[in-house]
Amino acid sequence: MSSRRMLLGMQFGNGYGAQVTSWRAPNVDPKNYTDIDAVVRYAQAAERGKIQFLFLPDTPALSSDLTHEAPQMTLDPLLTLAAVARGTSRIGMVATGSTTFIEPYNLARQFKALDVMSHGRAGWNPATTSDPNAAANFGQTIAERPERYGRAHEVIQIVQALWGSWEEDAWIADPTTGIFADPAKVRPVNLGGQYVSSRGPLPIPPSEQGQPVLFSAGGGEYGLTLAGRYASGVIGSTFSIDDARAQRDAAREAAGAAGRDPDEVKFFAGLMPAIAPTVRDAVERRMLLGTNTFPQRVPYLGQMLGLRLDPRQIDEPLTAEQLAAARPSPYDPRAPRAFEVANQGWTLREILGHGVIDYHPTPVGPASVTADHMQEWFEAGAVDGFWVSIDTYEDGIDTFVDEVVPLLQERGLFHEDYEGKTLRDHLGAAPQYGLDPRVSGVGVAH
Ligand SMILES: Cc1cc2nc3c(=O)[nH]c(=O)nc-3n(C[C@H](O)[C@H](O)[C@H](O)COP(=O)(O)O)c2cc1C
Incomplete structure (x- = not known):
C-alpha cells in the first residue's frame, strides 16, 4: 500500500450536531446554541482526533423551521472561530463567507485577522450565496449565476491581493531602530472590476502560513471553474465511488485548466456516519432524532x-x-x-433511521462500518479525504475520535499526529502569498 494518507475535515455548526433535531438528543444541553464553551469543547475533541480542519457552512439568513429545528449554523462563523482559536492549537478552521453579500475588504480583513490570531490555521470557503432569504437581509434579490460568479471571481482576487498587500518581510517591529514596518513593502492593491474594488492595503501582516487557504463547496460548471482556479480543498456531496471519482477528476482537471498542478486540489466527500455498537443501536439512535x-x-x-x-x-x-x-x-x-x-x-x-435521505452517505453500525466505507472510497482513488458530519456532537465526536480514527490509523490510512502547525501544513497546500500569478487577472483591472 502507498503511504498516501486521507485527510479529514469535520462539519462544525450550531453547537448540537449535523441533524436538525440533535438539540434535543439525550445529554445535550438544549441551550448550547449560545454556549461558546460547548463549541470550544467540541473543537478540542476533534483536535484530539488529529482532524485536519473544522469546516463551518453558513448562510446569512435564518431559514429553519424554528418550531422544532435549530438553525444549522453558528451564531457567526468568524467570531466562533476566534473563540475556538483560543481553545485549540493545531486544528485548521475553515469558515464560509459570502462573496455575494460581503465586501472584499471586510472578508480580507476578518479572515486574515483569524489567520494571524490562530497562528496560520484559517481557511475561507467563498460561497456564491443563492438563498433569497439571505438576499432579503441585504435589501437585494438573488442575481443570476453569471453575475454572482463574476462578482465571486473579483471578490476572491481582491481578497487575495489584499492578503498580499504586506510583503512577507514587511513587518520589522525593531524597537532599537524604531522601524515598525517597511512602507516600501506595504502597498495598496488598487484593484477594481465590474462589481467590486478596493484600494488597500490591509492593516495586517502575514500569518505563519502567509494567508488563509481557499476551499470550495458545491458544483456545476461555474463552481468548478471557481474551484479549479482558487481552491486547495473541494467538498462534494456524492453517493457512489464512481460519482466521487468523477467529481474529484473534474476538480483536478479544472485546476489543470487554470494552470495549476491538479495535486494542489484535494477532494473531500461528505459522510454522515451513524455509529453505535450494533446496526440496530445505530438505527435507534437516528430514529430517536427523527x-x-x-x-x-x-x-x-x-x-x-x-x-x-x-x-x-x-x-x-x-x-x-x-x-x-x-x-x-x-x-x-x-x-x-x-x-x-x-x-x-x-x-x-x-x-x-439508516440516513437514506441525509445529504451525504450514512454508514450505519459499529465504527468498523464507517472505517470500511472510508477505506474503500479512499483506496478506490475516489477521494483525498472526507468531510465528516457528526449527528450529535456531545457524544458523537468522541465516538468518532476514539473508535473510527484509531482504526484508520491502525490501517495506515490516517496520520498519527499533526506533522506541521498551519492549515497549509496539514493539507500539503502549496505556499501562496497574494494573488496566484498563474490564475490572476480575470475580470479585475489592475
Ligand atoms: C458540502 C457542501 C456544503 C455547502 N455549504 C454551503 C454553505 O455553507 N453556504 C452556501 O451558501 N452554499 C453552500 N454550498 C453550496 C450550495 O449548495 C450551492 O452549491 C451553491 O450555492 C452554488 O449554487 P449556485 O451555483 O446557484 O451559486 C455547499 C455545497 C456543498 C456540496
Whole structure:
C-alpha cells in the first residue's frame, strides 16, 4: 500500500450536531446554541482526533423551521472561530463567507485577522450565496449565476491581493531602530472590476502560513471553474465511488485548466456516519432524532422507491407487493441505498433511521462500518479525504475520535499526529502569498 494518507475535515455548526433535531438528543444541553464553551469543547475533541480542519457552512439568513429545528449554523462563523482559536492549537478552521453579500475588504480583513490570531490555521470557503432569504437581509434579490460568479471571481482576487498587500518581510517591529514596518513593502492593491474594488492595503501582516487557504463547496460548471482556479480543498456531496471519482477528476482537471498542478486540489466527500455498537443501536439512535421529522419524510421515501407511501405505514416494512413494485428513482442518487435497505425488511421508520435521505452517505453500525466505507472510497482513488458530519456532537465526536480514527490509523490510512502547525501544513497546500500569478487577472483591472 502507498503511504498516501486521507485527510479529514469535520462539519462544525450550531453547537448540537449535523441533524436538525440533535438539540434535543439525550445529554445535550438544549441551550448550547449560545454556549461558546460547548463549541470550544467540541473543537478540542476533534483536535484530539488529529482532524485536519473544522469546516463551518453558513448562510446569512435564518431559514429553519424554528418550531422544532435549530438553525444549522453558528451564531457567526468568524467570531466562533476566534473563540475556538483560543481553545485549540493545531486544528485548521475553515469558515464560509459570502462573496455575494460581503465586501472584499471586510472578508480580507476578518479572515486574515483569524489567520494571524490562530497562528496560520484559517481557511475561507467563498460561497456564491443563492438563498433569497439571505438576499432579503441585504435589501437585494438573488442575481443570476453569471453575475454572482463574476462578482465571486473579483471578490476572491481582491481578497487575495489584499492578503498580499504586506510583503512577507514587511513587518520589522525593531524597537532599537524604531522601524515598525517597511512602507516600501506595504502597498495598496488598487484593484477594481465590474462589481467590486478596493484600494488597500490591509492593516495586517502575514500569518505563519502567509494567508488563509481557499476551499470550495458545491458544483456545476461555474463552481468548478471557481474551484479549479482558487481552491486547495473541494467538498462534494456524492453517493457512489464512481460519482466521487468523477467529481474529484473534474476538480483536478479544472485546476489543470487554470494552470495549476491538479495535486494542489484535494477532494473531500461528505459522510454522515451513524455509529453505535450494533446496526440496530445505530438505527435507534437516528430514529430517536427523527421522532418529529420522519413521519413527514415518508412520502419522499416513497418517491425514492417509486411507490406511494402513507405515513400511517411508518412502523411497518414494505409489503411483498410494494417490494415487487419498488424501483429506485433515477432522479435521486440516494435511491439505490434506500432500495437496498428496504429490501432487508426494515420498517419505514427504520429505513429512514439508516440516513437514506441525509445529504451525504450514512454508514450505519459499529465504527468498523464507517472505517470500511472510508477505506474503500479512499483506496478506490475516489477521494483525498472526507468531510465528516457528526449527528450529535456531545457524544458523537468522541465516538468518532476514539473508535473510527484509531482504526484508520491502525490501517495506515490516517496520520498519527499533526506533522506541521498551519492549515497549509496539514493539507500539503502549496505556499501562496497574494494573488496566484498563474490564475490572476480575470475580470479585475489592475
Ligand atoms: C458540502 C457542501 C456544503 C455547502 N455549504 C454551503 C454553505 O455553507 N453556504 C452556501 O451558501 N452554499 C453552500 N454550498 C453550496 C450550495 O449548495 C450551492 O452549491 C451553491 O450555492 C452554488 O449554487 P449556485 O451555483 O446557484 O451559486 C455547499 C455545497 C456543498 C456540496
